[in-house]
Amino acid sequence: MQNEPVNSDSAATSPDAESTRPKFVIGIRMRGRDKTQLCDPNTLKLRVGMDVMVDTEDGPQIGVVASNKIINIRKDACHPLKVLRLANDEDRHHEEEKRQRESKSTVLCQELIESLKLPMNLSRVVFFEELNKSVFYFTAEGRIDFRQLVKELASRLRHRIEMRQVGVRDEAKSINGHGVCGEELCCSRFLPEFTPVTIRMAKDQGLALNPSKISGVCGRLMCCLQYEHNIYKDLIKEMPKLGKTISTPDGKGRVIQNDILKHKVTVRLEDDYIMYYDLEELRDYLTPQPHAPTQPAS
Numbered sequence: 001m002q003n004e005p006v007n008s009d010s011a012a013t014s015p016d017a018e019s020t021r022p023k024f025v026i027g028i029r030m031r032g033r034d035k036t037q038l039c040d041p042n043t044l045k046l047r048v049g050m051d052v053m054v055d056t057e058d059g060p061q062i063g064v065v066a067s068n069k070i071i072n073i074r075k076d077a078c079h080p081l082k083v084l085r086l087a088n089d090e091d092r093h094h095e096e097e098k099r100q101r102e103s104k105s106t107v108l109c110q111e112l113i114e115s116l117k118l119p120m121n122l123s124r125v126v127f128f129e130e131l132n133k134s135v136f137y138f139t140a141e142g143r144i145d146f147r148q149l150v151k152e153l154a155s156r157l158r159h160r161i162e163m164r165q166v167g168v169r170d171e172a173k174s175i176n177g178h179g180v181c182g183e184e185l186c187c188s189r190f191l192p193e194f195t196p197v198t199i200r201m202a203k204d205q206g207l208a209l210n211p212s213k214i215s216g217v218c219g220r221l222m223c224c225l226q227y228e229h230n231i232y233k234d235l236i237k238e239m240p241k242l243g244k245t246i247s248t249p250d251g252k253g254r255v256i257q258n259d260i261l262k263h264k265v266t267v268r269l270e271d272d273y274i275m276y277y278d279l280e281e282l283r284d285y286l287t288p289q290p291h292a293p294t295q296p297a298s
Helices: 008-012 015-020 089-116 147-157 168-175 199-204 229-236 279-286
Strands: 024-030 036-040 051-056 059-065 081-086 121-128 133-139 160-165 245-248 251-259 264-269 274-278
Touching (some): 133 168, 147 160, 245 264
Antiparallel strands (some): 024 036, 024 059, 051 059
């Protein structure tokens, strides 16, 4: 008899999944990052401000407790990072040595990239002591032949080298910085993942399609364009389209600008005068009037 397929939704809420899902989670802020991650505290009694060691995908890392225990209400199969133990002075010293080692590897790689004249930009370096290797993250327009670079790095660093190409958005997220709004980058601070951003979002919001105004530090369209897009889509339905000829209290004219948030419409009248109207002033003119029924011929 063949085994029946297991439904993923039922598996996520099965008794086994419930038993492995932690009842409480805490917020841990990793060193060098501003985003707080939810972690499983195990049986440790932790307070805000304590340094702990967390089992991450990059190996054990030191972090600081940023929030008290909160009830884990998530029902999906999410597995938060686990807190291994409290950090001690040796862990702090070891973490500092690791950062220094990664900094030296970054400088060395930058020098080799320039000497080999490779069309690539180094983003960051992560050293994995347990695996005795360093991962070099970089961005490039296309495929790069970095075999000579890897050979030079391996001979000088004396451990395994891995090159990993990432997108410009991932690079900006890892480096961090500030946007044109003056705030820290959304991707570094709270965005869990990247979602598509289109030029249509900028058009619907009435923004000038100037790349310097609607692009982030990564050179791509700003992620914040999607935040209020649905609201703008609903508001713009009531506004007349740009370039459309409409009737106004002062005669016919062509719509040349819409202020979506203020509900203002700018119209160039047929005599070239420019008038500004509230949307409420134009509702009766924009609403199609019902046609009077035709009288049957006698």
